[in-house]
Amino acid sequence: MTLPPGLLITAPASGTGKTTVMLGLLRALADDGLTVQPFKSGPDYIDPAFHRAAAGRASFNLDSWAMAPDLLSTIAAQAEGADIAVAEGSMGLYDGVATQGLTGFGSSAETAKRMGWPVVLVLDVGGQAQSAAATALGFRAYDPDLPFAGVILNRVASPRHERLIRRGMEQAGLPVLGVLPRRGDLALPERHLGLIQAVEHPDLDAAIAGYATFLRDHVDLATIRSAAGATEQPAPGTLPGPPAQRIALAQDAAFSFTYPHLLEGWHAAGAQILPFSPLADEAPDPDADLVWLPGGYPELHAGRLAAASQFLIGLKAHAETRPVHGECGGYMALGDVLIDKDGTRHAMAGLLGLVTSYERRKFHLGYRRAILEAPMPGLAPGTALRGHEFHYSTILDQPDAPLAQVFDADGTPVPETGSRRGHVTGTFFHLIAGETK
Template sequence: MTETQGAWPPGLMVSAPASGTGKTTVMLGLLRALSDDGVCVQPFKSGPDYIDPAFHRAASGRASFNLETWAMNQALFSAIAHHAKGADLCLAEGSMGLFDGVATRGLAGFGSSAETAKAMGWPVILVLDVSGQAQSAAASALGFATYDPDLRVAGVILNRVASPRHERLTRAGMDRAGVPVLGVLPRRGDLTLPERHLGLIQAVEHPDLDAAIAGYAEFLRAHVDLDAIRAAARGGAAPVEGRLPAPPAQRIALAQDAAFSFTYPHILAGWRDAGAEILPFSPLADEPPDPSADLVWLPGGYPELHAGRLAAATTFLTGLRTHAATKPVHGECGGYMALGAGLIDKQGTRHEMACLLGLVTSYETRKFHLGYRRAVLAAPMPGHAPGAVLRGHEFHYCSIVDQPDAPLANVADADGTEVPETGSCRGHVTGTFFHLIAEETT
């Protein structure tokens, strides 16, 4: 398993006052522009987002990893950060607003991007949407720069600037506040990524992702000071020793396609580092899991968009059921739905799933589920014994129509309030609505 040693490379956190300010576009453009200049950039995502790391990898050529302080203890956090070894620069993308987190402290903090930046010793680049304001934007920037005296804001990138006059006025405010301007991005309506109900579409679904990222890089190169950004990067202290999660089996058949794609990168890295064999297969291509696998793992994703194809994938379903008769199967979120008896799509059509669990879910009436989860296992699941305490994150829009099986765990949100999405277990089959991040250790 991965152990940490040495110091981290210098880095920066790309954050913002709120979601929707353009930080993902800035992040992807910076990753590609710096990589094109020969800089080896290690990307990270602050927070539990499932989608952005794949975009980071497409932009930089290096796997991106999630770092966050609610579900991860310091040892795991450090083990993940160790993937920056060999890089010239770390660049992390924040989640939501810079200081946004949960109300109740987790294993190492409240889950904010500011905490991640401080833990790594990274200054912050603040992406400010200045549309509809000018000098007033400096008051926001100054507030963010002084809110936490232990956090350094290296400067701002002004986004959606309407005209040269708008730029002059906004810069005048930043000069008065003493906040460096690292870039000014003119307003452009085409600098957006396609979205659906869980946020951005998956990287593999983008019709021409490489061209889009190349366009972002060209735009950033023309309007930001890349040398100043590199010069602003700082490194933290030497990391503590830590290890990535151990694999739940030696040979793991892992569903991987457009319907099943969400597994945290550090989970898979831990499995591989420990010598586990990961055997990918595609349910959408009607491929069965490898018969020699010790475990079948169905990750989250978008099975609701492919429910008809999954219901018709008889080779996949037969292979899955054969495996489940004698060996463990686990599903997370979308994978959990696929293990159930039925999935009702947004048009109200029911599609029969694997029927290994009694779960029936529906997208006909959307219900939003979002947040950290702390689960105390009532039954075993692959890699974890009853009584184990797991930390994870849940994000979906489906409603439970029926959940007749025994609950897998007692599940609560970040503040300790119990939630009804307990997961299920039947025979060798288990499933959860949350995506596993880590097991609590004492």
């Protein structure tokens, strides 16, 4: 197997314009006739859908905290047949957790080093001149073994501003791969969890086309392409298998977050994915072996979900004899009540006793390690899992038996243990992978 060369787009911190650069670069390279394989470093639920819209090819997460070496290699192999791989980092280049996971601490730098991909550092240079070079130099020098392609300067105010910054970069010996003028219309819409979902963007294709034009006008695409480094060749492996043969999967604006490598693994193993939309009041396929409700934004659609009688009837009928599982937003929808940000109570499926509130907001963010105390679809008690939790809801009542012992990345127990009742299970963490011995 021969994999294409790759790059990783990164930044000193979130909010620098990294995603805009990533989407514009993906589309510009695709418009040049290249087959581009996108990736996301770290546990992000939203960006891969934007990547797919930009590149026309499914994007996959690579996570050095949650994934074993063979799984990382197998996911990297999804780039087979592409001309170039482009990954987007999470947070800042070196940001991770304190305690090492299956292969690392979860930083984008670890992904770049493992895959052999030079990093392109996107710098927001607003309010800086020559000092921007000191920032970039620090990021290059912090790990001398990390391949470094150069910098893209973002939000440059004027030609004079550009000259001053370039002078600093030349003194530091740092290649400038592009200079992006400040433009307020390039920001992607956001909400409390970050970007809105790709399916919610009012005109996503036009927006990405605009980013591509902007990148093409201000970035040296040829130099960026030539800076791509050879990708580490993967060892043979398989993606995680399906939890059932026929899986009814909720898919709409309320339920959309499932890791792409899991879906790819389910398909590759021959499972049938049977999509349905609770928001359209569609019931799950009555012949499904399993109903899976992914994460998403049920709190934004709670009234419609509460009124979706055919969905609720079909879901409850399935749960009488066969398994149902929900992750985060899906977990909340399986519960008794969801209280929205205005304090309105919405009756959910009632298959679990969970009561959650967005009126009492509390931020939950981080990696999770779970040891199952009871089975969940496709997994036996005692199985150790790796996942990630990211939501703002508060548990007001969780009367059912816990599904798992759950810990954060440093091994500290967390109270969001998941729930089980009959054939129904749910977790606040999104499953990434099982631990391998």
